[in-house]
Amino acid sequence: MSYTRTSFSASFRSEKDLRSHAGVDTMEPIKPKPVSLKRLYSMLGPDWIYGVVGTISAFVAGALLPLFALGMAQSLVAYYMDWHTTCQEIRKISILFCCGAVISIFAYAIMHLCFGIMGERLAFRVREIMFSGKYAFFFSLLLYYKAFPLHISVLDAFS
Numbered sequence: 001m002s003y004t005r006t007s008f009s010a011s012f013r014s015e016k017d018l019r020s021h022a023g024v025d026t027m028e029p030i031k032p033k034p035v036s037l038k039r040l041y042s043m044l045g046p047d048w049i050y051g052v053v054g055t056i057s058a059f060v061a062g063a064l065l066p067l068f069a070l071g072m073a074q075s076l077v078a079y080y081m082d083w084h085t086t087c088q089e090i091r092k093i094s095i096l097f098c099c100g101a102v103i104s105i106f107a108y109a110i111m112h113l114c115f116g117i118m119g120e121r122l123a124f125r126v127r128e129i130m131f132s133g134k135y136a137f138f139f140s141l142l143l144y145y146k147a148f149p150l151h152i153s154v155l156d157a158f159s
Helices: 015-022 037-041 045-078 085-147
Strands: none
Touching: 037 045, 037 085, 045 085
16 A cells, blocks of 8 residues: 555645755745835825825724713713703704714715725735736747747647
8 A cells, every 4th residue: 555645744844845855955945025114105105185084084983982982871871860851961962873873974984985995096006016017027028039039839838
């Protein structure tokens, strides 16, 4: 009976172990260069207005939550007053809650819209930079092969 490796036992192998079996002991692993935050923020430069509006709406949405808690506490305090004052206080608090809910909906919608637009445009710029480098390499490769043509066809290379 032959011994076969499963993917479970192979998953515990280290990268160094795999390279030593392949005969590439001297090869150093290539570490990608980290992208600095300064460069990332410079790519967000054209969309700074969306960042400012999104941050302001995030502050408004965050400030509404303690105000809702304060309104709940005030409504509990209102029940210890006489009946006429309690009705007036509860009516005032319910109107404030409804206004706060409308403000909260608009604040969250503006916040998500602005940050979504920023993220989408940043992703588009990153993709554009990546693909422009890839296409530049591809076209330079095509120009190289036009200047120095090979005597075999592309189909022969894949057969």
